[in-house]
Amino acid sequence: MPELGCTPDVVSYNILLKGFCNDNRAEEALELLQRMPELGCTANVVSYSILLKGFCNDNRAEEALELQHMMANDQGRHCRPDVVSYNTVINGFFTEGQVDKAYNLFLEMMDRGIQPNVVTYTTVIDVLCKAQMVDRANGVF
Template sequence: MKRTEEALGVLLHRMPDDLPNAISYSVILKSFCDSGRSQLALDLLQMMAKKGADHSPDVVAYNMVIDGFFKEGEVSKACDLFHEMIQQGVVPTVVTYNSVIDALCKARAMDKAEVVLRSMVHNGVHPNTVTYNSLIQGLWDS
């Protein structure tokens, strides 16, 4: 119903602290990102991290906000969040790496995409068809 702020108010002020979990927050994160308000999603993500325990953002939550920033053209914010996610101990998945590599290739930052690819392989995450398609398209467009 596009009433994200109202849903956030219910989540933050009307629900008992032990009831909402990462999944509850993810619904709101997705709504913010889908409506081009990834900075608000980032603010919520950081608040979740401060609360800890069941509220800690997972890789899916980070992926949503990273992808939201990329869709808004905020490549540096997305990359900063990617690095922050890793510092917080959240392990990137192939989806995370693909999102970052694809955006860097589209931004014609092939050198940075290569660094992320090397990190991906070093960390035991196997590139897939999506990874290779992004790299090929990036090389083709260069």
């Protein structure tokens, strides 16, 4: 694109990030995400959420959580995690059977002032019930 005089924007990069992740190449997506500033583009929350989903799809929820914490601790506040980011990693931990980690992330989300949505609540309640933690699920409800 640059050779043809067309500067890629964040949407262009996000499509490429998604392509890498869909092809189970999250490492390459992460490298591209980290290079975006030197390529003249600032990643946004969608860019990070694509990578979070890529890690979770590869059963790497712990790495997704590290990336999410990096977003949350961004001093410039350019790219803070949102409800979609949290839902993605919460679901990743649930998929890996790490119910307590997912539930703790749900609590962290609220502590950080991010309002859960119907997807968050439904996911958390469903998995807690399946894990026979009905009292905890009722508390979330």
